[in-house]
Amino acid sequence: MKVEDKKSGLVNEDGKDRFPVGMRVLAVDDDASCLKVLEGMLRKCRYQVTTTNEAVMALNMLRDKRNKFDLVISDVNMPDMDGFKLLELVGLELDLPVIMLSGHGDTELVMKGITHGACDYLLKPARMEELKNIWQHVVRRKKFEPKERSKFADVVKPLDGSGAGEYGPVSTSNVDPNGKPNKKRKDQTEDEEEDSEENGNENDDLSTQKKPRVVWSVDLHRKFVSAVHQLGFEKAVPKKILDLMNVEGITRENVASHLQKYRLYLKRISNGASQAEFGDFHPLTGSGRLSSASYPAGGMLGRLSTPASLGLRGITSSGAYRTNHMQKFSSSMNAVGTTRTANPFQGIPTSLELNQLQQANVKAHVGEFTIDKRNARVATNLSDARAVTGVSSNSLYNSPRSNQGFLQGNQVQTQDIGGFVSGPYFVDKSRSNDMWHGSVQLSSFPSSNPLPLNGTMNLDQRSMGSSSSVNPQFLEGRIEFSSTGTMSGTMNDDRSDIKCEAGLVNIVQNVNFGPVQRWEEQFQNYKQNLSQNNEMNCLVPAGGSAGSVSHIMGQTNAHFSPNAEVSLPSLLNSGAPSAVCHAEVDISSMDSIITSGENNPFEQTKVQDCIFDASYESLDELMNVIKREHNGMPLMDADLGFDPYPLGSCI
Amino acid sequence: MERNNQLHRQVALMRQSLFDQGYLDEQFVQLEELQDDTNPNFVEEVVTLYYRDSARLVASIEQALDNRPLDFNRLDSYMHQFKGSSSSIGGRKVKAECSQFREYCRTGNGEGCIRTFQQVKREYATLRKKLEAYFQLARQAGPRDTASRST
Numbered sequence: 001m002k003v004e005d006k007k008s009g010l011v012n013e014d015g016k017d018r019f020p021v022g023m024r025v026l027a028v029d030d031d032a033s034c035l036k037v038l039e040g041m042l043r044k045c046r047y048q049v050t051t052t053n054e055a056v057m058a059l060n061m062l063r064d065k066r067n068k069f070d071l072v073i074s075d076v077n078m079p080d081m082d083g084f085k086l087l088e089l090v091g092l093e094l095d096l097p098v099i100m101l102s103g104h105g106d107t108e109l110v111m112k113g114i115t116h117g118a119c120d121y122l123l124k125p126a127r128m129e130e131l132k133n134i135w136q137h138v139v140r141r142k143k144f145e146p147k148e149r150s151k152f153a154d155v156v157k158p159l160d161g162s163g164a165g166e167y168g169p170v171s172t173s174n175v176d177p178n179g180k181p182n183k184k185r186k187d188q189t190e191d192e193e194e195d196s197e198e199n200g201n202e203n204d205d206l207s208t209q210k211k212p213r214v215v216w217s218v219d220l221h222r223k224f225v226s227a228v229h230q231l232g233f234e235k236a237v238p239k240k241i242l243d244l245m246n247v248e249g250i251t252r253e254n255v256a257s258h259l260q261k262y263r264l265y266l267k268r269i270s271n272g273a274s275q276a277e278f279g280d281f282h283p284l285t286g287s288g289r290l291s292s293a294s295y296p297a298g299g300m301l302g303r304l305s306t307p308a309s310l311g312l313r314g315i316t317s318s319g320a321y322r323t324n325h326m327q328k329f330s331s332s333m334n335a336v337g338t339t340r341t342a343n344p345f346q347g348i349p350t351s352l353e354l355n356q357l358q359q360a361n362v363k364a365h366v367g368e369f370t371i372d373k374r375n376a377r378v379a380t381n382l383s384d385a386r387a388v389t390g391v392s393s394n395s396l397y398n399s400p401r402s403n404q405g406f407l408q409g410n411q412v413q414t415q416d417i418g419g420f421v422s423g424p425y426f427v428d429k430s431r432s433n434d435m436w437h438g439s440v441q442l443s444s445f446p447s448s449n450p451l452p453l454n455g456t457m458n459l460d461q462r463s464m465g466s467s468s469s470v471n472p473q474f475l476e477g478r479i480e481f482s483s484t485g486t487m488s489g490t491m492n493d494d495r496s497d498i499k500c501e502a503g504l505v506n507i508v509q510n511v512n513f514g515p516v517q518r519w520e521e522q523f524q525n526y527k528q529n530l531s532q533n534n535e536m537n538c539l540v541p542a543g544g545s546a547g548s549v550s551h552i553m554g555q556t557n558a559h560f561s562p563n564a565e566v567s568l569p570s571l572l573n574s575g576a577p578s579a580v581c582h583a584e585v586d587i588s589s590m591d592s593i594i595t596s597g598e599n600n601p602f603e604q605t606k607v608q609d610c611i612f613d614a615s616y617e618s619l620d621e622l623m624n625v626i627k628r629e630h631n632g633m634p635l636m637d638a639d640l641g642f643d644p645y646p647l648g649s650c651i
Numbered sequence: 652m653e654r655n656n657q658l659h660r661q662v663a664l665m666r667q668s669l670f671d672q673g674y675l676d677e678q679f680v681q682l683e684e685l686q687d688d689t690n691p692n693f694v695e696e697v698v699t700l701y702y703r704d705s706a707r708l709v710a711s712i713e714q715a716l717d718n719r720p721l722d723f724n725r726l727d728s729y730m731h732q733f734k735g736s737s738s739s740i741g742g743r744k745v746k747a748e749c750s751q752f753r754e755y756c757r758t759g760n761g762e763g764c765i766r767t768f769q770q771v772k773r774e775y776a777t778l779r780k781k782l783e784a785y786f787q788l789a790r791q792a793g794p795r796d797t798a799s800r801s802t
Contacts, residue, residue, distance in 0.1 A: 034739045036696065077731065103732075124735050128684075
């Protein structure tokens with residue numbers, strides 16, 4: 001890390017930063033003896049400690065000297081202000097990592113901490129070993145969130161609990177429930193982090209320097225993605241991407257960091273499958289203190305099988321939607337679909353698991369999901385898991401029953417996806433469980449913000465042949481994912497078109513047979529389509545189809561202008577509301593990007609990121625397959641015969 | 652010299668017995684480890700703060716126990732704080748009694764609460780007395796190289 005003036009002069013003569021030595025910590029606890037002990041321990045770790053026993057005072061100090069602290073540790077039970085509230089405020093306004101400390105270790109509290117954005121949750125009495133490693137939260141955040149703080153803060157409404165949904169690498173931003181999966185993830189991410197560090201001076205720069213944050217808007221991300229596509233995923237290097245993007249004000253480092261996130265996202269999606277258990281998904285920082293129990297999702301995530309399968313599943317899941325379990329999400333999903341087309345998928349709570357994913361702060365606004373006229377965006381609340389809170393979509397989910405039927409099949413997948421269904425975006429790409437995890441983590445977004453899961457469900461409609469131009473679009477692979485700008489539920493816009501398409505792709509894909517069956521109940525036509533899809537789906541598993549899908553996705557990506565490139569990890573870490581979208585790019589799963597209304601910009605982008613990252617490859621294949629299929633028979637046709645049905649009904 | 656050594660030995664013995672008898676636990680050792688030349692009286696300072704907080708909490712609890720009907724939530728909350736403080740200095744027995752008290756609160760057992768609280772107070776008083784004696788002796792023995800700790 002480079003020494004910055006911010007770092008309080010703990011720099012050696014040679015200018016090297018001695019981080020974590022000298023890290024500036026603010027400790028808050030109303031209990032005097034606990035505070036003193038904490039202070040002593042932190043000093044022992046060679047951090048620079050400031051203490052106060054009043055939360056209000058702490059806030060003032062933080063606000064005054066925004067850049068003078070790196071980390072905050074706060075007790076949960078305080079008389080003048082609730083620790084969670086403090087946590088939220090700090091996370092929102094200041095985007096600092098916050099660690100909760102409490103004598104209570106019950107799952108609910110831990111979960112609450114995560115959903116409110118805590119990076120970690122420690123039990124009292126704090127132990128030296130634990131405190132020694134808290135610096136990781138600072139690094140993580142720095143590494144993965146190069147955003148302009150102010151902008152970020154403005155744009156992103158407090159995403160409570162975003163901490164929960166840490167993005168992949170940083171998955172630990174949120175308190176991790178104890179659970180191997182999380183640890184694994186954390187390890188993975190940490191490894192990745194290390195790798196990137198080694199690889200890149202760029203990374204070094206990123207992590208060590210405090211650059212003005214760049215906000216990855218939807219447009220920006222769109223350019224980024226298109227540049228990446230143009231170059232070819234493997235060949236995409238930051239410099240070239242930067243050149244292609246031709247945007248002022250961003251540096252190669254910004255691009256590099258964004259690329260890394262993107263890659264991780266994709267990887268996560270592809271790895272998602274392996275993380276069958278949600279438990280693994282520990283959005284929270286590795287402290288692992290959080291018992292995985294806190295994440296109900298545990299099981300869910302796990303389900304995500306291999307990307308390929310996921311893809312299929314994803315699709316199906318999307319279709320299948322996500323398990324009714326997802327109640328939260330599914331409803332949201334359905335809700336999203338409300339507008340238009342009855343996205344068959346809509347209702348499907350993208351992640352059955354979502355439900356499980358409590359973490360899902362996912363605030364799936366599902367209700368809001370505005371389904372594109374064309375695309376019937378199914379804002380699937382993929383984030384289901386997360387959506388715990390936000391899933392407003394539940395309301396949307398009118399007929400949970402029906403949906404549930406569906407989703408059941410898909411459950412597996414949905415979970416992953418659940419995370420982010422931001423309306424139109426269907427990011428499902430391969431949703432690798434990882435993705436979900438990530439998304440889930442994201443969902444940890446501040447619970448306050450329900451992210452509308454615009455499920456890609458819209459896509460479903462399309463695929464369903466909802467007659468919208470989707471088909472043609474689909475074929476063309478021009479999946480224009482309208483960047484969800486509409487985040488909360490309003491995904492309706494034209495963006496949704498894209499979304500739908502993507503969704504379609506997914507849907508088709510997803511149509512995995514499992515869900516298909518369910519759908520049949522609902523949509524006879526769908527059956528037909530399903531069969532078609534099945535084929536496609538089959539393809540998908542073959543991995544070939546995935547490609548096509550990816551194409552579609554890819555294309556859509558291009559269109560997406562991610563608002564805020566909220567890398568999931570960053571989301572997770574920052575607990576910032578932007579945790580958004582972490583839409584799992586589960587192609588199949590209509591991972592709608594759940595974008596919380598507030599954070600829309602961010603969410604979208606995130607989702608976009610996610611989506612695209614996820615199984616990008618698979619999408620391409622998928623797309624191809626679909627295209628091929630399509631030629632043979634119209635997929636999106638009205639054969640699907642899905643008339644727009646109210647979202648709720650679908651589900 | 653001899654006397655000094657003897658005193659130090661006594662201090663060590665007293666300390667060890669506090670652990671053996673279960674009054675203190677590992678956390679106390681952590682506190683001791685934080686004590687060094689820059690913080691020579693760290694442990695004692697922390698413990699002093701503990702006394703102060705605890706006195707306040709005990710008084711609050713007592714008052715709450717006088718009210719009828721018993722407000723278990725409030726009682727639980729106080730006790731949670733007290734437990735937290737006690738655990739941060741390593742007061743093992745006190746902590747155990749606090750847990751017991753909270754369990755009674757959880758089940759709404761007023762009688763149990765009152766009874767347990769007496770035990771809490773008793774353990775707290777005992778611990779306090781022992782620690783005070785310990786610190787006093789330690790002060791008397793004077794500064795010396797910290798003996799190897801045996802926990």
